[in-house]
Amino acid sequence: MDYLKWNNSIAAHFFKNEMARRSVHLYVTEKLIRHIAQESGTNFSDFIAAIKTGPPGVTRQGLCVKALQSRDNWQQRELDYPPYIAYLALFVLAAGIKGTFAAHSYYPGLRTLLGEEPTTGQYPSFNRMSELWEDLEKWSDQDISGKWGIFKSHSIGKRKHIGLPIAQTLLTxxxxxxxxxxxxxxxxxxxxxxxxxxxxxxxxxxxxxxxxxxxxxxxxxxxxxxxxxxxxxxxxxxxxxxxNGTAEDSGKEQIYGLLRLCCKLDTIAKRATLSLRCSTKHEFPEDDLLLFLDGNCQPFSCYEDSGGWSSPLICESDGKPLVASEFDWLKGLQVRSADSKWCFKQPASPIRVFVDGDTEGLPGFVEVRQLPTQKPFYLAAHEQCLELLTIWGELSCQGFEKLQIIDGLPSGWHLFKAQAACSDELIKQEYPILAFPTNVRLELVGGIRLERGNKFFKFAPPKLFLQGGSESIKVYCNNQLLDSRNSAGNYELPADTPAKTKLLIEARSGEDIIRRSSLLLVENYSLPSQSNAQQFDRFGHRLTHADNESAGVAGALVQNVVGFPPFDFNTCLPIQGKQRILFVGKQAGQIVTLPGESLPTDWEPVWAISKGRHRGQVMFCGTNLSDSEPAICKCSNRKKMREWKEILWYDRKIISPPDRQELRVLWKKFQKEAERV
Structure with a gap:
């Protein structure tokens, strides 16, 4: 292979679609080079020979000088990857070479690879190789918006230039x-x-x-x-x-997540109400998740709520929320699905940290596993921790106080709150959960992404989150200072940011750039052509030989005639067992019950109501609110009139109202109208 084929083969091994937005590390070994060589019918020596020759058009002499020249105007040459990646691969490879020279020596290993005498001393122009590492970071993060992965140029140790390739070898x-x-x-x-x-x-x-x-x-x-x-x-x-929470156990894939405490406080009644929710980065199943405690046949259920959270765990026996204070928090807790595919754990700990649930879109307070910096927090602590915890709280926290809670906490547990933690020195060794983060991280949170990289729709941009930062670290967007007064560590992009503008986000301490990220806001987006999109048939099976005449679906794109089954209104609400679904219209007597009756053809449903063993659930299914107001009208079918009144008025206490306020108002209007019928 010539140099560019080697370069592209190595680059494609690390930068690819499945690495979108993930961190890329160039961990290059002799085994990897030999594997690439074997696939192309060549050998390791061919790689070294190609490196020495360099890419086409390079005229200068010297390994590092050739590497620098290969970078010149490379993006104008319609190349898929930066042409200097093979050189960087060589430098990483040299960091793992062992020989008769000292283990901490770098340059003898590099010279050994190139067939030279393994002498010490810096390789000519090696001090400028940092320019290539930095250009690779810019290309992966800014130029292609992370669609094949994001490389971070990071050096370790006092010798910056050799610290760059060594940093790629920390994990095999x-x-x-x-x-x-x-x-x-x-x-x-x-x-x-x-x-x-x-x-x-x-x-x-x-x-x-x-x-x-x-x-x-x-x-x-x-x-x-x-x-x-x-x-x-x-x-x-x-x-x-x-x-994503998946791992193999005895050859079977399992999905892991956390059981996290959620707390609602009533300071007047001195009561804490604690429930348990599951959190996972993996997608929840469409149906309810049935979970069992280890060593206990009592089932609990939950369903996906939002943002990686489940609903509170419910006891299947009585339909009531699981009371989290009945369990021993010192020992932790574990629940599994019947087939053991899903596993959620509450790690054992004598201290539990809570923050405002607004950050997760949940009511009350939610458990986290890291002490927040510059933010209010609550602590639930076992009595064995009180002596050291109280000393730390008084000396190292602002507004630290013990809350008088007489109901809702497990025996031996106490609740504290603080406005902010100023230091973790007194307590982090004994209780690592109360340690501050030591690494600074700048992350994009939320927003609606477009495609694989860091492209976002302008109407739904991400927020910026700076973790582990101090007051000396400032965040800039295209050199404009961002303000985080509303919530420490959280930043919003400027409201007047125009679309199609590359945004460079930097966390700086003085003149030093600590962390860097980038994104692009998109306003108008054209759907890809059908011919370039992977198509599926009506059953979701991949079409391997689709052409312009084939009937298929690709996301929102539909090509040619595709026969769809009639829509089943039973799927509007989660149905279990022998539940019935009642569709209710805006006029008295407009009601049908599925599966016993057919759907109406002369009126449109406004509400879909499920009736189960314990409580019912209602869902708005009208076209819009303004056309869904209850209408006064006589009905000749007295049986349908009674059914309409029964479900809306007599059963009102056993049917949970809608969540949204505007729907609750409409639901009340229907109930009042039903009362008059």
Missing amino acids: EKERRALPAIFAAADLDPISYPAEGAIALLLAKHGRGQLRKRTVDLLKETSDSDELRQALLEWIIDELRDW
């Missing part, structure tokens, strides 16, 4: 593949996870046998100032955030 591919199973064993979750120190301890404990001794020893280090350890933890947290 084998270790990276093992991380999901380790995350599951350590009760970690991609939505809510503890600070870096706690993650390091958990991985060191549960990663034995799957992580190298070098990696475990590095995780056990206690110095937060160790650059190597910090870089390793940043890589691991990137992997954790990208994890």
Whole structure:
């Protein structure tokens, strides 16, 4: 293969569709190069020869000088990938070379690969290779908006230039593949996870046998100032955030998530009402999820709520919410589905941290696994922690006080609140859940993405979240300072941001750029042509030989004539067992019951009501609110009149009203009209 074929083969191994928005690390080994060579019928020596020759058009002499020249105006040459990636791969490969030279020496390994004498001393122009690493970051993050993954140029150690390739070798591919199973064993979750120190301890404990001794020893280090350890933890947290909660157990795929406490406080009655919800990054099943406590046949159920959260767990026996205070929080809790595919855990802990549920779109307060910085929080703590916790709260927190709660907490537990935590020094070693994050992270949260990369619709832009930042760190958007006065650490993009403008987000400390991200806002979007989209038939099966005459569906695109089955109104509401669905119109007597009757043809339903064993549920199914007001009209069918009044008036106390306020108002109008019938 010539140089560009090697370059593109290596680049395609790391930058690809399935890595969209995920962190990319160029972990290059001799095994990887030999694998690529074998697929093309060549060998490792061919890679080295291609590197020495360089890409077409390079005229200068010297390895690093050729690498720099390959970068010149490369995007005007219609190349798929930056043409210097093969050079960067060589530099990473050299970081893992072992020989008779000192283990900490870098340049002898590089020279050995190139067939030269393994002497020490910097390779000519190697000090400028940082320009290529930085250009790769810009290309992956800004130019292609992360659609094939995002590379971060990060150096470790005092020698910056060799620290760049060494930073790519902290985790092997084998270790990276093992991380999901380790995350599951350590009760970690991609939505809510503890600070870096706690993650390091958990991985060191549960990663034995799957992580190298070098990696475990590095995780056990206690110095937060160790650059190597910090870089390793940043890589691991990137992997954790990208994890969708699935891991293999005995050859079977399992889905993991957290059981998280949710709390509603009544300070006047001195009462705390605590429930449990499931949270996961994985998509919930369409039907209700039935879960069982380990060692207990009592079933609980929940369904998807929003934002990776389930509804509160409900006891199937009586339909009442599970009372979380009845369980031992010191030991934790675990529930599984009957087939063990789903598993949710509440990790054991003597301290539980809560923040305002508004951040998650939930009422009350929700449990998190990391102490927030510069924000109010609540703590539920067991009495064994009170002495140290009280000292820390008085010395290191603002507005720290104990709440008088007489009902709702487990025995031996107490509730505290604080306006903000100023330091974690007194308590982080004993209780890592109360440690501040040590790495600064700048993340895009929410918004509606377009395609795979960091492109968002202008009407639904993301918010920016700065984690682990101090007051000295400022966030800029295209050099415009952003304000976070409304909520510490959360930033909104400027309201007047025009569409099709590349936005460069930077977290700066003085003149130094600590973290960087980018995005593009899109206002008008053209659907791709049908010929370029993967098509499916009416049953969702992939069409492998579709042409212009084929009938198929690709998202919202429909080509040619596709026969669809008639819409089944039974699917509007979740139906279990022998539940009935009643469709109610705006005039008295307009009511049909499915499955016993046919759908109406001369009037349109306004409400769809399900009737179960305990309570009913109502859903608005009218075309719009203004045309759905109840209408006064006589009905000759007295039986239908009685049914209409019964469901709207006599059964009003056993049917849950709609969630939205405007629908509640309309529902009340129907009830009043039914009362008069």
